[in-house]
Amino acid sequence: MSRPAYRRPEYQKINKDLFVLTYGALVAQLCKDYEKDEDVNKYLDKMGYGIGTRLIEDFLARSCVRRCHSYSEVTDIIAQVAFKMYLGITPSVTCNNASRNEFSLILDKNPLVDFVEELPAGRSSLCYCNLLCGVIRGALEMVHLSADVSFLQDRLKGDKVTEIGITFLKKLDEKKYRRKK
Numbered sequence: 001m002s003r004p005a006y007r008r009p010e011y012q013k014i015n016k017d018l019f020v021l022t023y024g025a026l027v028a029q030l031c032k033d034y035e036k037d038e039d040v041n042k043y044l045d046k047m048g049y050g051i052g053t054r055l056i057e058d059f060l061a062r063s064c065v066r067r068c069h070s071y072s073e074v075t076d077i078i079a080q081v082a083f084k085m086y087l088g089i090t091p092s093v094t095c096n097n098a099s100r101n102e103f104s105l106i107l108d109k110n111p112l113v114d115f116v117e118e119l120p121a122g123r124s125s126l127c128y129c130n131l132l133c134g135v136i137r138g139a140l141e142m143v144h145l146s147a148d149v150s151f152l153q154d155r156l157k158g159d160k161v162t163e164i165g166i167t168f169l170k171k172l173d174e175k176k177y178r179r180k181k
C-alpha cells in the first residue's frame with residue numbers, strides 16, 4: 001500500500017479564519033471581563049508582548065535576516081519580512097521625524113479584522129488589534145531595541161487608514177547588541 005505524500009508544510013499552517021475568529025473571541029471575552037477599554041488595550045498589549053518575546057527566535061531563525069544598522073532598516077524588516085511572514089501583508093513604512101526614530105506602518109489590509117465591521121457598541125477607545133503592538137514591542141526588546149508601539153489611526157474607528165506608530169527609545173548600542181551578524 002502506498003503511503004500518502006509527506007506534506008509537512010501544510011500541517012504547519014494554521015487556518016487563517018480560525019485564527020482570526022479566535023482572536024475575535026479573545027477580544028470579545030476581554031470586553032466582558034473589563035469595563036474600561038484602556039484595561040482591554042493593556043491586556044492585549046501585555047499578551048502580545050509575551051508572544052513577541054517568544055516569536056523573535058522563530059522569526060530570526062526562519063527569516064535569516066541580518067543585523068540591522070538603523071531604525072529605518074529594522075522597521076522595513078518588520079513591515080516587509082515579519083508582517084508578510086506572519087500576517088501575509090506588507091504595510092508601507094513612513095518615517096515621521098528628522099531624528100529618524102519615529103516610524104509608521106500603514107496597513108491597507110488587516111487580516112485580524114476580516115470579520116469585524118465596527119467596534120462593539122460603547123467601546124470607542126478599544127484598540128482592537130493592540131496585541132500587534134505588544135508583539136512588535138516584545139520582539140524588539142529581545143534584540144535590545146526599546147520602543148513605544150501604538151495605534152495612531154484605526155479604520156475601525158473611522159480613520160482612513162490603519163496606522164501603527166513605532167518610536168524607538170534608545171540609540172542602537174553596538175556593545176549591548178545581542179546579535180553578532
Ligand code: MYR
Nearest residue numbers: 067068082083086136139143179
Ligand atoms: C536585528 O537584529 O538587527 C534585526 C532586528 C529585526 C527585528 C524584527 C522584529 C520582528 C517583529 C515581529 C512582528 C510580527 C508582527 C506580526
